[in-house]
Amino acid sequence: MEKNVSKVRAHDAIVGVLYLISAGLTLYTSNLNFVWIAVAVGGLQLISPMTKFCPVYFILNKLMPNTDPIQNGK
Template sequence: MKDVKAKVRAHDAIVGVLYLISVGLTLYTQNLNFLWIAVAVGGLQLISPATKFCPVYFILNKMMPDSEPIQDGK
């Protein structure tokens, strides 16, 4: 259970950083196209419960093979 909590925290941190990068780049460059990063991440978060697949968890599952897989598409 400890590994699952670490994986969930890592997922939340990665997704949060992607949102901050998107907003930061938009504010810094004043190019609204960088907001598409936030839209894509949000879209993936919305469909992941239905598809049971999350790209971030896919990578974390590969990086932490000894832990219980989360949202591995099964």
């Protein structure tokens, strides 16, 4: 069970870093196109409960095989 908690925390950290990178690049460069990174991540988060697929969990499931698969499309 603790291994699954670490996978969920890793997912949250990766997604959070992507949001921060998007905001940071937008503010640093004044290029609003970097906001699309946050929009894409948010869109994936919105549809993942319905599709049961998350690219971050897909990668984490491969990197952490000794844990229960999370949102692996089943």
